[in-house]
Amino acid sequence: MYIGVVSHDSKYKELFQNEEEIETAVVMxxxxxxHNTSLELSALLVDGKFTPHQELAYIRDKFPNIPMFYKLHDIKSHISTKHIERICAAHRVTPINERYTIEQVVSEVMNVVCNKGEYASKRIVSFFGTHSGVGVSTTVLSIAKSISQRVHEKVLVLSLNAWDPADYFLQYEGKYLNDLKVELKTKSLTPVKLGEAVSQHGDFYHLAGNRDIKLQRFYKNDEIAHLIDVAKETFDLILIDGGTHFDTANASQSYVSSNLRFIVTNQEDKGYRGYFPHTFQQLIEPAGGTKSDFMLVLNRFQPNMSLISEKDLEEELEINRVATLPDMDILGAVSIRQKSLLYDVAEGNYKKNIDTISNLIISESQLSEKPVELHHLENKKGIFSSLFGKKKEEKV
Structure with missing residues (x-):
């Protein structure tokens, strides 16, 4: 098929012609x-960086019967986004998220034109926090443990929070995100190099995040996209800790690369009433995001009349809740101290609700479960039994 691109960026031509379905990509x-082209185009992509949305009506008149796509660029507000999306809808044009890299734009167009679907992206799952310290990292690692011991597929945790490497929950022996900065910048990261960089914890793998303070805001969209693309070549399920800073490439790529997204919060006012509403209004919504993009995980829940209830918190955020993880008190801090996951040492509702989230991910990602084995059903001793449950000395 022949595809047209209205842009000054020649990289589109190179990437489209690497697709086996594309015979020729015409860039104008x-x-x-x-006399735009003598070829009969099957689709047309318009780059908003060089073509304002006001010209979409004119372009549609010239190409009235083929699929058209418009890559948004430098949108200032949610109102502007909605306006452009309506213009696109009026002229049967598919808008493409402005945070997509060129590679992601090409992939999105090919998915639609060739009916490739979105199965792969359902195996990329992202987790974000309404504010710092809400427990995203420990939740993601617990879910990774829960899923990995139940499925045949290889599970990877990518800690992409540039402010927290998340290397202190377990005995970490791998490299860090900042150690791969050169490979990400030069697009030279390979599955072999990534495999050497990660640390294995039981049945899942983990790449710890950034620990170079100077680099916190200096990762770029194409670098993080490259990391995720390489990870997809080796691992079947990727769980991303996207942190709380939605104004970074780390978080934005975590968001656009995944189809399953969770937002983790607790009962602190600064999260559900303070930080996140402003983040959503100023960063997520203008980029075309909606609250229905997320599923809510309520962490460290305490059933106290003085604190907000599960139902009220769900209504306050306007996001559907999928699980509530109870407050484990001192057990959380002790498990970190002992380099153990809370999932391994907690019992009752905490483990049950982590498994609920895991069930959802396994189902949506179409993972294949292992046969139930007896050792999965055995009761494991909690961490307190090893700390305080010393055997009583027998009296002689």
Whole structure:
């Protein structure tokens, strides 16, 4: 098939022609009155960086019967986003998220034009926090443990929070995100190099996040996208700790690369009333995101009349809740001290609700479960039994 691109960026031509379905990609600076191309195009991509949305009506007149796509660029507000999306809808044009890299734009167009679907992206699951310290990292690692011991597929945790490497929950022996900065910048990371960088914990793997303070805001969209693309070549399920800073490439790529997204919060006012509402209004919504993009995980829940209830918190955030993880008191801090996951040492509702989230991910990602084995059903001793449950000395 032949595809047209209205852009000054020649990289589109290279990437489209690497697709086996594309015979020729025609790149043009602008759409003229006539003689744009002698080829019969199957689809047209318009780059908003070089073509304002006001020209979409004119372009549609010139190409009335083929799929058209418009890559948004430098949108200032949610109102502007909605306006452009309506213009696109009026002219049967598919808008593409402005945070997508060129590679992701090409992939999105090919998915639609060739009916490739979105199965792969359902195996990329992202987790974010309404505010710092809400427990995203420990939740993601517990879910990784829960899933990995139940499925045949290889599970990877990517800690992409540039402010927290999340290397202190377990005995970490791998490299860090900042150690791979050169490979990410030069697009030279390979599955072999990534495999050497990660640390294995039982049945799952983990790449710890950034620990170079100077680099916290210096990762780029194409670098994080490259990391995720390489990870997809080796691992079947990728769980991403996206942190709380939605104004970074780490978080934005975690968001656009995944189809399953969770937001973790607790009962602190600064999360559900303070930080996150502003983040959503100023960063997520203008980029075309909606609250229905997320599923809510309520962490460290305490059933206290002085604190907000599960139902009220769900209504406050306007996000559907999938699980509530109870407050484990001192057990959380002690498990970190002992380099153990809370999932391994906790019992009752905490483990049950982690498994609930895991069930959802396994189902949506179409993972294959292992046969139930007896050792999975054995009761494991909690961490307190090893700390305080010393055997009583027998009296002689």
């Amino acid at each position: 600076d602008q759409v003229k009155e006539d």
